[in-house]
Every structure is written in C-alpha cells, then in structure tokens.
Amino acid sequence: MAALLRSMFMKNRSLWQPSFCAVRAMSTSGGPTPPFSTLSVSHPASAVTHVELHRPEKRNAMNRAFWSEMVDCFSQIALDSECRVVVVSGAGKIFTAGIDLMDMAGDVLQPQGDDVARMSWNMRRVIAKYQETFSVIEKCPKPVVVAVHGACVGGGVDLITACDIRLCTQDAWFQVKEVDIGLAADVGTLQRLPKVIGSRSLVNELALTARKMYSDEAKSCGLVSRVFSDKEAMMAGALELAGEIAARSPVAVQGTKINLLYSRDHSVPEALDYMATWNMSMLQTQDVVKSAQAAMEKKSPKEVPFSKL
Amino acid sequence: MAALLRSMFMKNRSLWQPSFCAVRAMSTSGGPTPPFSTLSVSHPASAVTHVELHRPEKRNAMNRAFWSEMVDCFSQIALDSECRVVVVSGAGKIFTAGIDLMDMAGDVLQPQGDDVARMSWNMRRVIAKYQETFSVIEKCPKPVVVAVHGACVGGGVDLITACDIRLCTQDAWFQVKEVDIGLAADVGTLQRLPKVIGSRSLVNELALTARKMYSDEAKSCGLVSRVFSDKEAMMAGALELAGEIAARSPVAVQGTKINLLYSRDHSVPEALDYMATWNMSMLQTQDVVKSAQAAMEKKSPKEVPFSKL
Amino acid sequence: MAALLRSMFMKNRSLWQPSFCAVRAMSTSGGPTPPFSTLSVSHPASAVTHVELHRPEKRNAMNRAFWSEMVDCFSQIALDSECRVVVVSGAGKIFTAGIDLMDMAGDVLQPQGDDVARMSWNMRRVIAKYQETFSVIEKCPKPVVVAVHGACVGGGVDLITACDIRLCTQDAWFQVKEVDIGLAADVGTLQRLPKVIGSRSLVNELALTARKMYSDEAKSCGLVSRVFSDKEAMMAGALELAGEIAARSPVAVQGTKINLLYSRDHSVPEALDYMATWNMSMLQTQDVVKSAQAAMEKKSPKEVPFSKL
Amino acid sequence: MAALLRSMFMKNRSLWQPSFCAVRAMSTSGGPTPPFSTLSVSHPASAVTHVELHRPEKRNAMNRAFWSEMVDCFSQIALDSECRVVVVSGAGKIFTAGIDLMDMAGDVLQPQGDDVARMSWNMRRVIAKYQETFSVIEKCPKPVVVAVHGACVGGGVDLITACDIRLCTQDAWFQVKEVDIGLAADVGTLQRLPKVIGSRSLVNELALTARKMYSDEAKSCGLVSRVFSDKEAMMAGALELAGEIAARSPVAVQGTKINLLYSRDHSVPEALDYMATWNMSMLQTQDVVKSAQAAMEKKSPKEVPFSKL
C-alpha cells in the first residue's frame, strides 16, 4: 500500500513541480493557499507544516474541491523533505461540519450508469476516490497531529481517525453522523474507529445512534490523548508537540509511523519480521550515532542536525 | 460467515414458518414464550424485539434447552423484517449464573466415543455447537443491546461479548469463571473479550484468575458504555437507545453492523475495499434521499417511513 | 510459533539438564543466580517462579549477557513442570533503564559485513535475536506477571508488553525511548503496545515523542491493571495474584494463555475454530472433574491437587 | 467454518432423524430417492455412499429443489457414521447442464425489494444460499469423489471444484458458462478453480471466454486426476478408489481432509500449528495401533475393523 503511494508520487513528479514550489513558499494568511480553495497551508515552525481546513464561512464543510485538494496537498507533503511533521486544524468556529451535501449530492445521490450494475460500478469508484482522501494521511510517512475544536461531524471523524495523534478543546464534540442520512459510513470511520479506541461497545453505540460524544468522554475512551481549555491553548500545545517530533531523527520518526501502521494490520510475528527487515538498513543511519552522542553529551535532540529525508 | 448464516436461514424457511408466526404474535408475559422454555420474547416498541433470559428460579442458568433455543430465536429474528433492533436482558434477580453444570454435565464430562480420538471428535462438535449459540447474535444483522443487572458469570460473559452494545446497573458484576472449573473458556470469551475492551492486562487478569469485576471497572475499561442506577432505569435506557436505533434507516443500521464486524477481523485496506463494494449498491437506497430530505426539513429520523428490510 | 518454540526446547533438552537442575535449586539471594549474571531466580511460593532483573548497580540496564540469559531462563521455565506462573520484577531503585548502550554498541553501531547488503543481513540477524529475548516470554505457556517500580525505559517497555499482566507502583513511569536515539523501536514495542492498550492516539504520541507516562495515565489507559502505593505492597500484590493463578488447573490456565495470544493475531471465527480443536482433548482432563467437584463442595481451587503439566 | 457447520448439524438433529433413517434404508433405484426429487442416494459398497444427480430427462439441470436437497443430503451424510466416503455422479447422458435457468429465473432475474438496496440485500442472501449448496461438500468431513461423463457446464464446475477428487470419461467436457449469461460465476468456480489447477492463464481463459475444455486438457492441467474410456469403466474406477479410502482409518482419512482444506486457506506455519493441535488428540486413537499391527502382519487395511466415527 505504502509502496503504491510512493510510486504514485514519483511518476507525476514533473506535474507537481510548480504547485510543489508554491507550497514551500506559502505563508500563513487569512484565506486558502493557492492552488487550494479549501485548505490553507503554512509553516509555523521549522520542519512543521500546518494544514488548515479553510472554508470557515461554510463551517469547513467538505465540498468537491476539498476531496481532491487533500490528496494533492498530502501527496506534496509526503515528498517534501523539509517537512517532518504535520498539524491539521480547522479555521473559524468549528473543526468541520462534515460532508457538504449540497455540493456533493450529485456524486452521492445521482449515480451514473445505464443499469443498476453500471451505477454500482461508478458508485464504487466514487467511494474509493473519497476513501483515498483520508488514506493519503496514513500513507504520508510524516506524523499527522490533528487539533479539533467545536464540532467534528461525519466526514470529520473519518478524517481524524486517519491521523496519528488527536487533540481537542474542552468544547469539542464528535458525531458519527452517517446513519442519520441513511447510509453506513464508508470512507474510514467504521474501519478505523474500532482500532483507534478501546471500547467496542462505545464504537457501536456512536455509529448506530449518531449521538454526540463530548471531549471528556473522548478523552476517557482514548479518542484524543489530550484536552485543552480553548483553541489557542490547543494550537500552542499542538505546535509544541509537533516541535518535539520535528526535533527527532526523521529516520526514527517516519520508520516508527510506518511500522505502527503495519502492526495494526498484521499479527505480532509478522510485524516483528517486517520490523527487522526494515531496520536492517535503517539502523545504519548516521542519526543513531548522532543521537547517541547527543544523549551522552546531555544535549537535546533539537540541537542535533539530522540530514533531510 | 454471514453468507453461510443467511443461507442457513433460507433453506429451512418453511420449517420455521409456524414458530416464526408465533414469535410475531408473542406478548410480554410472566414466563417463557412458547415454543421456548428458557426465553421470553416480546415487542415493547415498534421494531424493537426484547429477548429475556427467563429461568429466574434457576438464576437464568444456561441449560441444554437454552443453547438451542438461542439459535432458533436469533435465526428467526434475523429474518423478521419487522424487527430492527434487539434488547437482551435477564429475568429475576441476576442476569445469568452461566452454564447449568448439572444439566450439561453429560455433554461436557462424559464425551462419547470408542477411543480418545473419537471422544475428541465428538467433543469438538459439541463445542462448535455451543459456540454457535452466541455467534448467531453476531450473524443477526440487527444490532443487539444487552442490559446486565446483578451477576453475569461464565457463559454470560461469552454471551454479552457477542452483543453490540453493553449496558449495566450499578450492582452488576462480571466473572470469567471457566478457569475455576478447570477449563479454558471456549465459547467466545477468550476470542472476543480482547477485541471488546482496551486493556490487555485486564483481560488476562480476568481470564486467568476468575476474579469479579464490578460495574465501575466495567465502565472505565469500556466493557459497558453506560451504567444505570438500577434495573428499571437501565431497561428504560436500553429501550430508549433501541428506539434511537430503530428509528434510523435499516439499510444504514444493518450495513453498519455488518461492516463494523468485518473491520474487526480484517486489515484497514481490506475493510475499506469491502465497504466500497458493499455501499456501491446500498447507497442507491431510497433511504438516503428520505433521510437527507428529513434532515433538511429538520425532521427527526423517527418521522421517516423507511421500507422494511 | 508455539510449536517451533516447543521443539526448540525439546531438541536440546540434554544440554539444559545441568542448568535446569540449578534453577530448581535456586534460592532467593542478594545477587544473580548462577549460571546467570543478570537475573536472580527464586521460588517464593509453591509453583511460583520469581525472575528478578538483577544488575541494580547498573539500574538493571540490559547488557549482552541479559539478552541471552532471558532466553535460557524462560526456555527452562517453559519446561519446568513445577512452575505454574512467573513474576518478573527489578532489583534496586528502578525496574530498568533499558538497553545498556555502552555494552551493546558494537552490535548496534558497528554492523559486520563487506558491503551494505552484508551488513544489513547481519543486522537483521541481530535484531531477530533481540526480538526473541522478549518473544520467549510469550511462548512460555505459563502466565507472566510483571511488577514495575520506578523507571521502565526503552527495552523495558518492550519487555513488559510481552508479559501477560502488568502491575506498577505509584512512582513508576514508562518511556518509549528509542526515537530519542535515532531509531524505530524494533524489539516489540511498536508491534505489541498498540494491542495492549486501547488508545491509538496515546500509543503514537508515546512512540513519536518519547515522553514519560506516569502510573496514573498507565492505569487509565490500561497499560497496567493495578497501581500499588510502593514496591513492597506491589510485590505482595503480585505474589497474591500469582498465587491465585498457581492454584488453578494448569491445563485451564496455560490453555487460556495460549488461546488469548492466538486470538490477538487471528479473526474471531479462526480463533473459535482453533479453540474448539484445542479443547476437544483438553476438556478430557481430570481437572474439570476435580474442579467441578471442589466447586460443589465449596472448596477453594487451592485445595485441589492437580497433576503437573 | 467447520465448527459452524458441525453445530448446524447438531442443533437440528431431531428434525433430521426421520429422513436420516430414510437415507440409511435407501437402495439403488431407477429414480430419485425420497425425500429427494433430484438426487438418488445408494450404498454400493460397505461405507460408501453414492449420490447421483438424478433428473436425466432434464440433463440433470439444477432446479430449485436441487439447491436445497444437496444441503440436506450432505448434512445427513456428514452425520452418518456408517459412511466413510462419497461418490458423486450424474444419471443419464451427461453429468449436468448446470443451472436450470427456467426454474431459477425468479430468484436470479427478479430480485425482491422496494429499492436497489433492498433488492441487493435479498440477492446477497440468495447467492449465499446457493454458495452453501456446494460448500456443504467441503464441510462434510468424508472425502467426496466426483465422476464426470459427458458435459459438465456452469454450476457443474462449481460443484466439482468443491469435491476432493475428480475423475472423468474420455468424452467429458467442462465449461465455465457464467460469462455467457452476463454474470461473474458466484457460487464457487472463481474462488476454487484457481486453487484446484496449476495454470492461472488457463483458469482465466476458461472463465473469461466460456470455452469448452475436453478431458485430455482437463487431465494435463490437473483438474481431473484420471480419465477413463467410458462411464462404466469410470464408475468401476470410482468405486475402487472409494473402496481404498473406505478401508482406511476414518480418523486418519477425515483428519486428512479437514487439514488439507485448512492448508489451502492458511500459511504453512499456521497450518502446521493447527495440525499439531489437531493430532495431539487424534494420534491417541486405537486406529494407529491397529494399523501399525496390521502393517507388521502384512495385512491390508481392509482387514482392520476400525470403530465408527
């Protein structure tokens, strides 16, 4: 899977070059960062990329543009050797209201095709495309920290369960909304949520009733690992956390992400074998020597100059 | 697995017709509902089926009749298009004391056969039959909410871990009892409990020592998602929860259950592929349009008339 | 896997005989138990084996000797029919400071071989050898309770996640340290930690930032199932817990461990099938009859004389 | 899977009793054996059951009755301890013309349900039911030898790939017909054929073009293991082969079938582990001693009186 993604990046590298440069030049602004219309990308600190859902006037609802921009954005980040960690958050009053049904209705409600089989065939393609929008987060080898404030509804839950670390504010709430609009959630929630939190009873209850879950329950069930008083505090915390990750060896950090995901989907003996095969070369990095030396000299990892990856 | 079950239902449909009609006509009563001797089946609300373990004088201990009646009961429910959600609870003072050793001893303690191999062969059949008693709960596509009060011992834990949502009263306690009678739990607890709660250390401790776990620990570890003050409050809560589920599109609800179970047993990429293949037709349901319209008109799902499934 | 291990034990049985006898004769002492230089092995109670990490002056850092002694020690224990449960703890001020980088640097920092491929080949062998050091704990069919006080760093987390039940003191803390020395943890933590606790967000945070986790968070996330005020109380608690396990049928207890591990790595239907095939013979044990009889006579399992296994 | 099946058999044992007795009393006749209308069941030799597709005037086309009678028939055989091996063949001029489209059209061409989702839901049930018709052959622990003469079309290929040993006459031909009627074969051929023969290119060609394959190619690609000059010779050969199998220990024979099927669907290490767990009890059979003794006394297995299984 990871292999596939990487080749995908490679084969179109020339096509990406222009926008790729654009990304590196981005600065935090009040609106979306071209060529994106729904995302704002900035670099708040060294080696940290901040991706902000940016349709605040629409409560960051996920429209057609969003679904493809996410893929482009994370494909670029995956290849950007300047970036070591990503923070995702939402602009405006809430994280996201989920799918923008008005904009997407054509795809979801009016499948194309001459008969049921052909409509199903096309529908399957569309679903697979939407699944990819969040799977790119997992395939990007850089860790992704997501910071949620206010509402995180429907597609928002699909998005955050594909991220690596989840933070939220006191006023945040989460809702697996799909059952309310007559469908089984099909872009990741049903697949990832049960592997993200430890109570199966709660997962089932959330998915079958679409009830809201507030920040305290999200913390106690393990959906988020930290709750902050407000958005400002959370963003500061997210950046500090991102800074900690960015300071460490990218060989260690990205190898850790790849192997944690591998472990989720394989047995322990298989995952140990994969790990040994992974590290047989990765341990030959200079980063081990540099890190060990820094440790002996009581230096912080932040003082160690690791090569790019 | 699911496919197998369904075919099982279909092929004997004619045989079931009589008892099937009986089920639909059942009313809540003070005793078991014929043709069952250990279960009482009723319909406390529209589209909600209530299955009550009903041998209160024997602390709902699981005798020979129980093991086969559960299969018959849930096989009927799976096919009953009037039913959209199931509530399971226990009559009398406790949920269940577990296996009725006196009644079952013949099966467990006196295996049939001319030599060890043949006794083992027959024993394997018996175990598989007993495993099926709880697997039918999972194979039934309608969500099953279980409400536990008082003791839930041995086979009771096997039963509740096969249900979708677990509730309990303040005075409830749970005990993986099998190790105390010299055997490894073989009808589901060792297989499902680790996938139901998030602490492996706790799972092992419970299964290896047979110690009791009380409601507060059951809540904090995620075995149950809610604790109620007493049985009356719990049953009200269970019915309200069941009502919420029953009000939603059965296409959405039952597709959610089937895909959540699929996700438990497969990798994320495999589960996403299955989900897309599932929804390529299921999204063509009228329920999406009806639900979307209701949402826009600020109506509750309960006001939407979904077709039977 | 289990099969492989067992054959490993068997084929060299004669080689082990001498040290094996030594183990049975061990008494609790102030230092390591010969032939071990880093472990102290004793028998604090009937059927209970206590393995103590014993390099207190070096904070129980894991040196070359440790990595192979653990394999020898647990291989013996696996075959020792007198032993029914194991307790692991650390001598001195802390549980363990993790890998002894000074002693191990040769293996990790100076891979052997004429080119990158050959160095990688040898590195893979070394990693696999180290992985085995903790996998033996899992392959040993007797349950292993680990009791942690003070620090549990790096390799210590790899070790405890391979144990069955985790306890700790109020002052204990845990640190997935590897990312700080430039590498992805490769001897078990990334493979087992996500299957041991219920919050994926927390697992990722710990592994990617190397931050310390204290006992209260370890308890609430399910890493440990109990926290004790101090080491003395914990050791008493660990021995009591071990006593509970040791009192029960070894056929039941060891079958439970083997099937719980099988369940972790397989789907529910596969695990049910394996369980039925396991118990088709194991239920024919005398222990079921003895236990059932004791239960009826209101005797404690501790009064039942089970045969050795 | 196997476990599920067995429990299925067990739970309805009382229902089967009457027809079960009927089966044992069956004699070879010129027509179907009651209560079957499409199958003729007989006992041509000790411990050998012969199941004949018996609608010769309809070229043994598979009508509604056939699909459910096969399940009943093999469910009984699975429980019949007198039977140790099964031979399947077709009455009349050919083995089978496949599905009886006229009789089945209602199921396949007119799915029930109020919308696409509900029609799909019901269609899935129907397909699963039909899949079960051939899966019962695999779940029956007694080996099944199939003898094909003349045409074996469509559903016929689904049927024979679920059998254990395939024989045919010189004039036999095989056709994966489904693509010709606008559908992907969904009751077993696409799942089992690639695991039955060794040339993937041939499998694809047959399934994508619906071309006929004659007996010589069927032999060289390994679909059948023997070709006979005519039906009479083949039936004699099939019965001789069945006699060889029936003469051997049923513990050995049925354990072999179950483990060969397990191996098909699992990795080698997993299958070895399952095998060891299976044989830990099965090797304690008296059949090993009896067989070993017979071997030493140069007796044929046919002279050894094995207990029933």
Added chain:
Amino acid sequence: MAALLRSMFMKNRSLWQPSFCAVRAMSTSGGPTPPFSTLSVSHPASAVTHVELHRPEKRNAMNRAFWSEMVDCFSQIALDSECRVVVVSGAGKIFTAGIDLMDMAGDVLQPQGDDVARMSWNMRRVIAKYQETFSVIEKCPKPVVVAVHGACVGGGVDLITACDIRLCTQDAWFQVKEVDIGLAADVGTLQRLPKVIGSRSLVNELALTARKMYSDEAKSCGLVSRVFSDKEAMMAGALELAGEIAARSPVAVQGTKINLLYSRDHSVPEALDYMATWNMSMLQTQDVVKSAQAAMEKKSPKEVPFSKL
C-alpha cells in the same frame, strides 16, 4: 488496492483528458503512439486495445520512459469505456530483452541519500514505483492477453505474470534473469510466478539459476495456455481470443477478473463472501436478461448490444 487505483484514476481525470483523447484516436502505425515513446497503442477491432512494446531497435528494452508510460497507458485504458480487453505484444524480433540497464543504472546503481538509511529510503521508493508499472495491469479491470515471441527476459517475466492470459510462439523462451545481475527479482516475478504456474520446484529452479525455459516447457507447466507456430498465427489467435472476451458482457467479464484476483489473495470463505457482496448489485444488470434472451434465441454473445462500462 483496487479501490486505491480507481481513486487514483479519478482524481486526475482532467489532467488526462488530452492524452486520453489522443489514445482513442490512435491508429496502428510503424512507431510509438504519441505521447508515448516506447509504446504503440491501436484498436485492431471493436472494443479491443492493442498495446505494443515499441523500441524494436533496442529489443524493447525497458528504459526510464517505459516504466512511467506503462502506468499512464493502463490508467487511461482502465477508464476507457470503449475498451473491453487488451492485447500486449512486442514489436520487432523479440518480446523484450528486459530492463535497459544502461538507461536505468542511475536509479539502481547510484541510490541518492546522505547515509545508508536515506539511500535505502529512496531505493524503496524507486522499487515501489517500478512495481507499480506492472501492478497497473492487474488493477486495470479489463482482461489483458499477452502474446510473447522470441525472448522474454527479466522484466519481461515480471510483466507477463501480471497479465491475465499468456500465449507464445514456438520459438519463445523465458528467463528470470535477475539473479544473474546480483539481485532478487523485485518487481513481481517472485511474488506472482508461484501463483501462476503449478510446479514450485520449477519456479525455484528458474529463479535461482536464471536458466532459459522454452515454449514447450512453458506450455506443460501452465505458464502459457497456448503455443502458436509463429508470430502471425499467434497474433491472429490473440485477436480472436480478445474478440471472444470483448463480445461478452463487460459487467460479467470485468467482475470475473476482479474476483479472480481477489480469490488469489484470500481464503475461499472470504472470497465467497466478497463475491456475494459484489454480485448482489451486479446481477441486477440488464446484461443478464439480454444474455439469457440471446442464449434462448441461439444468438451469439457478439450480437448482443451491451451498454458501456
């Protein structure tokens, strides 16, 4: 996997539009078809696309351009609803001499990166990219027939094992060449060849010695399903075969390919479940009715006008 690919196609649809149109307009010519420099794409018959490796002066050696053009070409074909089947062959004297080492040496022999870990990281990306070149053939839902004449060396074997049906001429030979240049074949041969032919001993011999295999052995081991006297006869045969496939319902044909590939990588019960979920909608196609009607009217599938897919 399939889901991923499809989404890949979708998300860049606008980028492809120009070249896509180009493809439809292509005619058979003496050279590569723009925008390709190594492939010639034509439409020899209705619904049949012919992809010719076209660097005859270089023995169709696979240079940098080839590896990415294959991905573009098959991505377009996958989306081209006019195309129902693909034929692949080689221009000039042989099918292909395999990788063009001169052109590719930079990628393979000079990995980029500051240390071994970084060079390995980049090398993994490169390998994954090359693997994708042949995986696109599998992900394209239209069946791919490959016709081999003369030599098929190294990368050529990787290519043909990813195709669905393999044909060759009398003078064809095959060579798994990689071991001769010091590496384990890493773009598909070691993964697919064992699942393509039935003799493991032969697979190992070919891969470990790099010996040539000629057409007769290729036929008898099942690598190819037909051998033709010369290239002209083979191309005629390939087109006839392609015509047979193109004439049938694309819903049936492409569903067959997708499910045959699914079966290769899953157990039989899993593949049956997937198949039922697939066909629950696909059987609702008009193609079944059209095909059934044609069959009853004794018409050839070629006379049935199926809608595009």
Added chain:
Amino acid sequence: MAALLRSMFMKNRSLWQPSFCAVRAMSTSGGPTPPFSTLSVSHPASAVTHVELHRPEKRNAMNRAFWSEMVDCFSQIALDSECRVVVVSGAGKIFTAGIDLMDMAGDVLQPQGDDVARMSWNMRRVIAKYQETFSVIEKCPKPVVVAVHGACVGGGVDLITACDIRLCTQDAWFQVKEVDIGLAADVGTLQRLPKVIGSRSLVNELALTARKMYSDEAKSCGLVSRVFSDKEAMMAGALELAGEIAARSPVAVQGTKINLLYSRDHSVPEALDYMATWNMSMLQTQDVVKSAQAAMEKKSPKEVPFSKL
C-alpha cells in the same frame, strides 16, 4: 519465523563451535560424519554442501537420532558462510523408507501424561519438534536441492516438500504413507504438498489412498522438475545445478529463496511491500555492480568473486 530461527542460531553459537568446525573439515566417506550417526556431510565442490541420509542398511529410515541431527545439521549450514547451496540425497538402494516406526513407537504410541489433556499436551510438543526437523530446511536461507532415487515414503515426502528443488531418477516413486498407519500426516506433507504441485485432485488422491506415484507422474504434475535415467546421472545433474546456484551472488540467491517463501504465505500486495523493504538495502550490495560488469564483459558469474554472506 525467519527471525526466530536466526536468533536460535545466534544464541547458542558457542555451543556449536566445536561441531561446526567438524563440519567444515568433513570429507566424503563411507559412513555418517561425526557427530552425526544418520547423516553424512561433505563438500563435493566449492560452496556446495552435500547432506546424505546415511543409514543404508535400514533403508535410511528416520530414527530418533535423525530427527534431531537434521536440526543441528541445517542450523550449522545456515550459519556456514562457506556454503551457498545444499544437495540432499540418500545413501544405498533407496532415498528413504520414512519414519523408523520401531525406534519411534515410544514417542508416537505411548504418550506421557496423567490424563488425556496431559498426554495431548506432550504429544503436541513431540509433533512440533518433528515438524521442526523439516522446517529447518526452509529456514536455512541457502537453497536446498533434493535428489531422490528409489523409494521416497512417508516422512520422505514431508522432507522433500520442504526442499526448494526436487529431482529424481526414472525408478523413483513417492508415497504419502501416513493414512495407512491410521493417522493424518502431521509433519508437513498436508501443509506443503498442495502448495508444491498444481493438481489438488492428485494431492487429495495421494494423501487419502496412500497410492504410489512414479517418476513420470511426479514430473508431469510438477513435484520434480527433472527426471534422470539413474542415480549417477542424477547426482551429476544435481551437482551441476548446485554449481550454477553457487556461482551466483549469495545476496541475490538467498534473498530470492527468502522472498519466494514469503510469497507462498502472503498476498501479492503484501509480498511486493516486503520485497521492496528487503531490497532497499540489498540492492546496495557490491554484487550488483560486479555482476553487471561481468555481464557487460561477457564473463560467467562463476568468474566473479563475491564476498561471503
């Protein structure tokens, strides 16, 4: 699995040193090579190790000593960097008569233990130990060519299916004997034979009837890849084949074996991912450059001096 093995080798290295030296000093002789009593080990050519089953007077029947000597022998070979390929054959008139029932009867016929559970427990250990005897062949990364003359019975088939390449003489025959002595073959045949040859019908027939298969059928079904007129010709052929393998880069050859085995037990996408992770370091070997250069200079691989592995 591979990881486990390697660690096994490592941890006892000091114990092996003496016998290990012995192995390197071995010369071909008329009897077993100390410290072995059933095996003769020699070095007929550079980098080629010849292991001969050497109890000709007992038809190379597998006695207690054999089962453990095989493990020791292949464990040494796995670590012997002088060895690049292994040839296995049998001394005397036949390859092997299989298990030496007289010598082994104690293990198989008289299980130890106080009750059925304990006897089963010990039996499982014994089976697992015996399985390991042949699994070591697979875990040894050097390819193993086996050359069979005369009879290859029972355990012999278990042995050869764990080898990589199979050769035989015209007079060779093979027999899956276990069913004749009342048991399901449990040390590898049922697990590996179906993945070694392409006809499932034949596998089942052989395993269920214990009939002999002669060399011509063994060749046509793919069990062996070549048949020789007599033993002398076969041994010459085997050594030539071994020489071809030994001449090639050990990095390429051993990586090929490891990945071919991985592919057998995993899906294609998983195996491709593992392969990319394997080769990301292995391609950095000097062997690629040396081999490429030799190829350009038209030199044979035999002239290239590869470093040891």
